[in-house]
Amino acid sequence: MASTHEDPSALNAPTRYSAAQVAAALEACAREPVHIPGAIQPVGCLVSLDADLKRVRQISANSETFLGISVAAALAGEPREVLGDELLNLLDTELVKKQHSSACVLTTLREVRGEQRRFHAVVYHSGDAVVVELEHLMCPDGHRLLDTVNNWLVEVGQLDDIDVLLDTLTQRVQELTGHERVMVYRFDEKWNGRVIAETRLPEAKSFLDHYFPASDIPAQVRRLYDINRVRSIPDASAPAVPLVPPCGPSEAVPLDMSQGVLRAVAPIHQEYLTNMGVGASLSVAMHEEGRLWGLLACHGLKSRPLEADLRDALCAMVQSTMPRMMLLHARADTRLLQHIHDSNDILSDESGRLLGPDGLVQRHGAQWLELLDAEGIALVIGKASCGLGTLPAEENLVAMADWLSRFQQHDSPWHTQALEKTPLAPWQEGDLCGLLAVALPTESTHWLMLFRREQRHSRRWAGKPEDTPMIRDGQLILTPRRSFAQWQDEVRGQSRAWRNIECRAVGDLAKNLAVLTSNHEIAQLNERLHRANRKLKNLAFSDSLTGCWNRYRMEQGIDAALNAAERYYHPFALLLFDVDHFKQFNDTHGHEAGDQVLVEITRALQDSLRESDALGRWGGEEFLVLANHCETQEATRLAERLRQCVASIDLGKLGRVTISIGVTSWHPGDTRKRLVARADEAMYQAKENGRNRVETVEASPAQV
Numbered sequence: 189m190a191s192t193h194e195d196p197s198a199l200n201a202p203t204r205y206s207a208a209q210v211a212a213a214l215e216a217c218a219r220e221p222v223h224i225p226g227a228i229q230p231v232g233c234l235v236s237l238d239a240d241l242k243r244v245r246q247i248s249a250n251s252e253t254f255l256g257i258s259v260a261a262a263l264a265g266e267p268r269e270v271l272g273d274e275l276l277n278l279l280d281t282e283l284v285k286k287q288h289s290s291a292c293v294l295t296t297l298r299e300v301r302g303e304q305r306r307f308h309a310v311v312y313h314s315g316d317a318v319v320v321e322l323e324h325l326m327c328p329d330g331h332r333l334l335d336t337v338n339n340w341l342v343e344v345g346q347l348d349d350i351d352v353l354l355d356t357l358t359q360r361v362q363e364l365t366g367h368e369r370v371m372v373y374r375f376d377e378k379w380n381g382r383v384i385a386e387t388r389l390p391e392a393k394s395f396l397d398h399y400f401p402a403s404d405i406p407a408q409v410r411r412l413y414d415i416n417r418v419r420s421i422p423d424a425s426a427p428a429v430p431l432v433p434p435c436g437p438s439e440a441v442p443l444d445m446s447q448g449v450l451r452a453v454a455p456i457h458q459e460y461l462t463n464m465g466v467g468a469s470l471s472v473a474m475h476e477e478g479r480l481w482g483l484l485a486c487h488g489l490k491s492r493p494l495e496a497d498l499r500d501a502l503c504a505m506v507q508s509t510m511p512r513m514m515l516l517h518a519r520a521d522t523r524l525l526q527h528i529h530d531s532n533d534i535l536s537d538e539s540g541r542l543l544g545p546d547g548l549v550q551r552h553g554a555q556w557l558e559l560l561d562a563e564g565i566a567l568v569i570g571k572a573s574c575g576l577g578t579l580p581a582e583e584n585l586v587a588m589a590d591w592l593s594r595f596q597q598h599d600s601p602w603h604t605q606a607l608e609k610t611p612l613a614p615w616q617e618g619d620l621c622g623l624l625a626v627a628l629p630t631e632s633t634h635w636l637m638l639f640r641r642e643q644r645h646s647r648r649w650a651g652k653p654e655d656t657p658m659i660r661d662g663q664l665i666l667t668p669r670r671s672f673a674q675w676q677d678e679v680r681g682q683s684r685a686w687r688n689i690e691c692r693a694v695g696d697l698a699k700n701l702a703v704l705t706s707n708h709e710i711a712q713l714n715e716r717l718h719r720a721n722r723k724l725k726n727l728a729f730s731d732s733l734t735g736c737w738n739r740y741r742m743e744q745g746i747d748a749a750l751n752a753a754e755r756y757y758h759p760f761a762l763l764l765f766d767v768d769h770f771k772q773f774n775d776t777h778g779h780e781a782g783d784q785v786l787v788e789i790t791r792a793l794q795d796s797l798r799e800s801d802a803l804g805r806w807g808g809e810e811f812l813v814l815a816n817h818c819e820t821q822e823a824t825r826l827a828e829r830l831r832q833c834v835a836s837i838d839l840g841k842l843g844r845v846t847i848s849i850g851v852t853s854w855h856p857g858d859t860r861k862r863l864v865a866r867a868d869e870a871m872y873q874a875k876e877n878g879r880n881r882v883e884t885v886e887a888s889p890a891q892v
């Protein structure tokens with residue numbers, strides 16, 4: 189038999205009951221007033237007094253056998269006669285004067301039928317009344333119990349594994365109380381219980397790993413566990429002892445016994461225990477950060493008297509287990525977060541270049557998938573996505589992200605175990621039915637998504653849940669289950685649930701990814717800006733035909749050289765040249781061929797110049813060489829070398845060209861204009877003197 193739904197309360201209903209009928213039955217069950225039964229269990233005796241402790245209001249019908257005083261005498265007499273002076277004084281000082289709102293435990297000696305008896309008293313306020321619940325203390329051995337609790341405190345501190353911790357707790361409790369079966373029962377988010385640890389004797393059947401539907405422990409019973417951690421039923425079949433009178437003198441409802449230990453067992457619960465084969469039961473609530481987390485549940489196959497002191501010691505053991513368990517949970521959670529943070533520590537790849545979204549997912553995705561136990565990870569950025577592992581098609585990822593962007597809050601994770609039950613169902617693919625999605629904080633259309641596969645599993649229920657409901661007086665009511673024989677259903681269409689800590693880890697991951705992808709976008713933008721700047725700079729400073737410096741850049745170069753020369757006396761020279769008979773060349777071979785010649789000359793000369801020298805086009809077919817750290821003689825030698833270089837260029841069918849070079853060198857007091865004019869004069873002389881030659885003009889003596 190297979191069931192695809194998740195709600196165990198629905199599981200309780202065979203198909204002939206409607207959902208509304210089941211809901212109404214559950215609600216009726218949850219209203220059952222279990223805290224005001226008007227009776228107690230026979231293991232003790234209850235006395236309720238006026239708040240000023242002057243009058244007995246109610247007493248349980250077993251007072252004669254328990255305290256040696258008849259109900260009539262107790263109600264007519266003084267509280268002192270019922271409880272004894274010692275307890276009455278303690279009540280006054282410990283509960284009334286200190287205004288305790290929760291229950292206190294007191295012990296007292298009192299004579300009963302000529303014999304001194306020791307009593308354990310749980311005392312508490314209930315409405316206007318002060319309530320005293322008395323139990324006999326048979327063989328008080330406080331030291332043994334203190335030792336047991338102390339030993340447990342030491343042992344608990346040494347256990348580093350939650351499963352071992354809970355198993356050990358059930359073992360120690362079983363050794364202490366002798367119950368045939370001791371279990372830790374954990375609630376899920378829908379209040380179904382699952383037995384996660386168990387110690388039992390061979391005669392008790394195992395409930396380990398079994399589920400109990402939420403209706404087994406209805407809401408009002410769970411609420412009682414928030415008020416009162418312990419529920420002890422030493423004899424499940426013992427008849428209840430009524431309170432006399434049934435209500436307090438001025439009250440219309442029976443006494444609220446939420447804080448006590450003797451509260452009578454509701455008939456429905458008695459029937460439940462009997463059907464389960466349980467003769468005695470003891471449950472201690474386990475809270476995690478104020479919320480009921482589970483129960484330590486002890487079952488005796490027969491009735492099993494339980495010393496009140498032992499019950500208190502057991503409660504202390506369970507309470508001291510919870511902080512340790514929370515610590516171990518917190519440690520495991522911290523480890524997960526730490527792993528996620530560690531994997532984010534690498535902000536760039538080995539070469540120092542920032543990785544883009546795709547690079548990041550490819551590089552770290554496998555690790556994240558392993559840590560988060562997921563099948564696929566995708567980063568959806570607007571209309572595009574990148575990812576790793578098993579994922580829906582890109583258009584489906586984008587459609588899901590689009591829906592999330594429009595309909596979900598962006599500051600908290602969105603998750604599901606069953607996509608088919610959400611509006612994202614149309615885009616679900618295959619068995620990827622679990623999704624955890626977090627918006628990147630920088631951009632609401634960017635989503636980090638993790639997918640989990642369906643995790644089909646069987647749930648073993650303790651008894652067939654359909655056994656529960658029945659029709660009484662034309663109404664569906666919940667009755668205790670009659671059969672606890674194992675029954676199994678199969679859960680389909682669901683992935684493993686996303687834990688809170690996993691949501692947090694993915695939230696942190698999304699934050700880091702947002703920073704990394706923004707950094708990458710900024711880096712890319714910078715790179716583009718840088719390239720554009722370089723291009724602009726080249727355009728502004730270089731000659732478009734030859735690629736050498738343009739006139740503007742050359743002027744800057746001469747000015748810089750002039751400054752360096754004036755300040756540090758760094759000499760430099762200018763070489764101005766143009767192509768001989770270039771007009772004729774152009775006329776013969778065409779302007780384009782002329783251009784080609786200028787390019788060839790530039791390439792050849794640039795190869796033969798030093799790094800510190802610069803070649804620039806001064807205008808038309810005129811070029812300038814700025815030769816740094818260079819005096820006239822050296823400059824003239826350089827010019828000669830350049831002349832020869834040009835003359836040796838083989839232009840194929842175009843033949844060869846020559847250049848005439850005018851050289852001048854810096855003299856103190858020179859300006860750019862003066863320098864260029866001297867170079868021009870020198871070049872003119874070279875032309876005049878026959879071309880294809882070098883001439884030098886020094887500064888005039890007047891200038892020197």
Ligand SMILES: Nc1nc2c(ncn2[C@@H]2O[C@H](COP(=O)(O)OP(=O)(O)OP(=O)(O)O)[C@@H](O)[C@H]2O)c(=O)[nH]1
Nearest residue numbers: 767768769770771772774779780782783808809875
């Ligand atoms: N192809 C080409 N020709 C250019 C360029 N700039 C200037 N010229 C030409 O260069 C020639 C220069 O001619 P002129 O100033 O008469 O001098 P020349 O013919 O070289 O004679 P000399 O300099 O006296 O040897 C002109 O025909 C210009 O059109 C250019 O960028 N490309």
